[in-house]
Amino acid sequence: MQLITVGTVAFDRIETPFGVAEKTVGGAATYISLAASCFLEKMGLVSVVGDDFPADVMAQLEERGVDLKGLEVLRGKESFFWAGRYHYDMNTRDTLETRLNVLLDLDPELPTEYTSAPYVMLGNLDPVVQGKVLDQMAGTPALVVMDTMNFWMDSAMEKLKEVIARVDILTINDAEARQLSGEHSLVKAAAKILDLGPKYLVVKKGEHGALLFGQDRVFFAPALPLEDVVDPTGAGDTFAGGFVGYLARTQDHSFDNLKRAIIVGSAMASFTCEKFGIERLVEISREDIDERIQQFVELVDFDIELVEN
Amino acid sequence: MQLITVGTVAFDRIETPFGVAEKTVGGAATYISLAASCFLEKMGLVSVVGDDFPADVMAQLEERGVDLKGLEVLRGKESFFWAGRYHYDMNTRDTLETRLNVLLDLDPELPTEYTSAPYVMLGNLDPVVQGKVLDQMAGTPALVVMDTMNFWMDSAMEKLKEVIARVDILTINDAEARQLSGEHSLVKAAAKILDLGPKYLVVKKGEHGALLFGQDRVFFAPALPLEDVVDPTGAGDTFAGGFVGYLARTQDHSFDNLKRAIIVGSAMASFTCEKFGIERLVEISREDIDERIQQFVELVDFDIELVEN
Numbered sequence: 264m265q266l267i268t269v270g271t272v273a274f275d276r277i278e279t280p281f282g283v284a285e286k287t288v289g290g291a292a293t294y295i296s297l298a299a300s301c302f303l304e305k306m307g308l309v310s311v312v313g314d315d316f317p318a319d320v321m322a323q324l325e326e327r328g329v330d331l332k333g334l335e336v337l338r339g340k341e342s343f344f345w346a347g348r349y350h351y352d353m354n355t356r357d358t359l360e361t362r363l364n365v366l367l368d369l370d371p372e373l374p375t376e377y378t379s380a381p382y383v384m385l386g387n388l389d390p391v392v393q394g395k396v397l398d399q400m401a402g403t404p405a406l407v408v409m410d411t412m413n414f415w416m417d418s419a420m421e422k423l424k425e426v427i428a429r430v431d432i433l434t435i436n437d438a439e440a441r442q443l444s445g446e447h448s449l450v451k452a453a454a455k456i457l458d459l460g461p462k463y464l465v466v467k468k469g470e471h472g473a474l475l476f477g478q479d480r481v482f483f484a485p486a487l488p489l490e491d492v493v494d495p496t497g498a499g500d501t502f503a504g505g506f507v508g509y510l511a512r513t514q515d516h517s518f519d520n521l522k523r524a525i526i527v528g529s530a531m532a533s534f535t536c537e538k539f540g541i542e543r544l545v546e547i548s549r550e551d552i553d554e555r556i557q558q559f560v561e562l563v564d565f566d567i568e569l570v571e572n
Numbered sequence: 573m574q575l576i577t578v579g580t581v582a583f584d585r586i587e588t589p590f591g592v593a594e595k596t597v598g599g600a601a602t603y604i605s606l607a608a609s610c611f612l613e614k615m616g617l618v619s620v621v622g623d624d625f626p627a628d629v630m631a632q633l634e635e636r637g638v639d640l641k642g643l644e645v646l647r648g649k650e651s652f653f654w655a656g657r658y659h660y661d662m663n664t665r666d667t668l669e670t671r672l673n674v675l676l677d678l679d680p681e682l683p684t685e686y687t688s689a690p691y692v693m694l695g696n697l698d699p700v701v702q703g704k705v706l707d708q709m710a711g712t713p714a715l716v717v718m719d720t721m722n723f724w725m726d727s728a729m730e731k732l733k734e735v736i737a738r739v740d741i742l743t744i745n746d747a748e749a750r751q752l753s754g755e756h757s758l759v760k761a762a763a764k765i766l767d768l769g770p771k772y773l774v775v776k777k778g779e780h781g782a783l784l785f786g787q788d789r790v791f792f793a794p795a796l797p798l799e800d801v802v803d804p805t806g807a808g809d810t811f812a813g814g815f816v817g818y819l820a821r822t823q824d825h826s827f828d829n830l831k832r833a834i835i836v837g838s839a840m841a842s843f844t845c846e847k848f849g850i851e852r853l854v855e856i857s858r859e860d861i862d863e864r865i866q867q868f869v870e871l872v873d874f875d876i877e878l879v880e881n
Contacts, residue, residue, distance in 0.1 A: 351756065447661075447662065448799055450799045471777065472781070472792075482874070483871050484872075485792040485794065488759050490757055490760065519874070519875075562791065563792055565793075565832060565834075566832075567835055567869065
């Protein structure tokens, strides 16, 4: 087991100004696992679904190396459901409906072979559940990456900070970095958040790219300007999956390799935006990924001499 | 005369969540000229002020090589005045007051030596005035860069498009690119705007950086994450001044050199944000600029091998 991921596995209803997906497979752990599976052979997924969850999607995950012993299926219950509507800018959205359903019963017990996984991805979820996963790990994992959101800052800040203190890398968006730190400047916000425990902070800015902050170091990766953004749902989770998948594959946690992982994550996320739900993510090839990474190289590449007097 | 700039020279009253500047010198042509003067010896400025405009600022401009024969001073009249208030995000603002004052009388007559300037910067202004400046040029300038804003799209779209058709490079923000083109995707917006005439489009995204679009080419430059943003007023104009100043100095309009000019413009803009008004811009040295450009190099620098199978 190279990586285990805990997070939601769900159905989404997505409205954008340009189209609607009535009931599409989503969930943080789904996107993360699918993205990471492009780089890894054997991963575990920790979550819960109802018996309404499609068997063919579970088969697809398994085919890609995602072990589902950690995915509890509750008979007679319904999977987590989220409905949202994107604004015209496609970068902000409103939640229309959240039906927790089986998520209320999520109290994960890790299969034994999961507990020695070197890489752990804590997808956005109740920090209590995220903490329980870490509690069950045998020894200290090589790297723990954690995603979260403003909802947990509003409702469970103390519990959230306890988990943040236990992880190596935290990924949140710019507004959340400001909320978590109480600082407007992202530079100051990052310094405060790193003081909470993580070695690195990734600030996700959607169509505006991502920032990686380490102790006194910063790196910026743009988002690829896309001809058409069909649905950004899951882009942040896909980013995280590509990021942690690349790190688990290369097993190199240097700042230079983290930068590469950010580029890989950004490339993966750009695919997710091109179709609804996981549609695009499941169809891309290794060649598609390489080609897209090359586009990122060209997008930011420049050479400059200092201006001579 | 290496460059002439037309645009406002003004007083601003600026409120941010963190401070207020009651009456500070501003205006597009002021920022553009000051930024360009870091790279050039001899520039002309075309604008109008009242006799309330401070003589020491005019002297400062002249010391930096900005010729003021094109700056009309109207006795007994007041300079253009703008007041604005920034939101907490420091990336959006409301206009509180606009007193056009002398701007109503701006009908520029170019001094003869201005008419052969190879580089022309049309700062944000009534497109009729921008057009009149181009009408007076003797022959075709080597490069014309134009800035504008949504106000002119709302009130004078046809006149605006006539001027856009005559310039080489247009600089606007992302919302304006969407408004001007009627396209949400910036990739599609850029294609439509380039069809209007310009060879290149620069999309300014404030704290989220800038995009350069050419025919089938795109380049992205981030904004530098700053410890403190004191006042973003004039950052876009400073960007344009650094951009066109660097191009006028290097006289190279290749895509690779435009990319360098974008980085130089972004570096210059980052200084402007560090203090109110033009305070920071007038105090920086060549060494400060070189050091900051180096920070941009490090901010986006990465090397990546394609992911091996």
